[in-house]
Amino acid sequence: xxxxxxxxxxxxxxxxxxxxVKCTYSVSGNPYLFWYVQYPNRGLQFLLKYITGDNLxxxxxxxxxxxxxxxxxxxxxxxxxxVSDSALYFCAVRDQLKGGGNxxxxxxxxxxxxxx
Amino acid sequence: NAGVTQTPxxxxxxxxxxxxxxxxxxxxxxxxxxxxxxxxxxxxxxYYSVGAGITDKGEVPNGYNVSRSTTEDFPxxxxxxxxxxxxxxxxxxxxxxxxxxxxxxxxxxxxVV
Numbered sequence: 672x673x674x675x676x677x678x679x680x681x682x683x684x685x686x687x688x689x690x691x692v693k694c695t696y697s698v699s700g701n702p703y704l705f706w707y708v709q710y711p712n713r714g715l716q717f718l719l720k721y722i723t724g725d726n727l728x729x730x731x732x733x734x735x736x737x738x739x740x741x742x743x744x745x746x747x748x749x750x751x752x753x754v755s756d757s758a759l760y761f762c763a764v765r766d767q768l769k770g771g772g773n774x775x776x777x778x779x780x781x782x783x784x785x786x787x
Numbered sequence: 788n789a790g791v792t793q794t795p796x797x798x799x800x801x802x803x804x805x806x807x808x809x810x811x812x813x814x815x816x817x818x819x820x821x822x823x824x825x826x827x828x829x830x831x832x833x834y835y836s837v838g839a840g841i842t843d844k845g846e847v848p849n850g851y852n853v854s855r856s857t858t859e860d861f862p863x864x865x866x867x868x869x870x871x872x873x874x875x876x877x878x879x880x881x882x883x884x885x886x887x888x889x890x891x892x893x894x895x896x897x898x899v900v
Contacts, residue, residue, distance in 0.1 A: 712893070712894070714791070715830075715877070715891045768837075777822075
């Protein structure tokens with residue numbers, strides 16, 4: 672089975688500074704990787720995905736992620752953090768369903784706190 | 788366009804009671820999923836469906852049941868509620884299975900006491 676790991680439960684950053692939320696993956700074959708964001712009392716929202724091609728993927732709200740095959744990582748980044756970016760971030764990998772089709776397997780989540 | 792609608796938003800159950808969490812989507816998506824979210828544990832797949840009349844177990848199906856009589860609806864049934872089922876439940880849907888097209892509902896926060 673495919674899996675992802677998010678080594679940090681929480682990341683704190685000052686507004687205006689760059690942010691990185693880490694994710695590493697373990698897959699057989701080519702990875703299909705995703706980032707989702709969850710704001711308080713809301714469902715998860717899609718940010719970006721990597722399937723193939725350019726290792727730097729751009730997504731919503733100014734976020735981007737860098738796919739690194741040698742380090743099996745897919746870190747989420749943003750050049751300048753905003754207080755409104757404070758949320759729970761999930762890395763996910765596409766995994767196969769035993770009955771056919773695919774599902775997402777999620778990491779444990781990283782709480783991002785951006786302070787003034 | 789409502790997307791994925793979950794009801795209720797909050798519920799407190801007593802041990803041994805039963806309830807149904809409702810999930811409806813209006814996007815004509817084939818795939819629907821039920822996840823539970825526990826602190827520090829991420830989201831775990833309970834059940835999924837790849838189309839009307841087809842359901843299958845995910846990672847943590849014990850204590851739950853589902854049905855998919857229509858494309859739109861995918862209710863999750865809890866029989867004999869237990870404290871271990873205290874969690875936040877999310878329903879999601881997608882047209883295909885590639886992951887990026889997941890639309891999540893806003894969740895149901897369930898407490899079993």
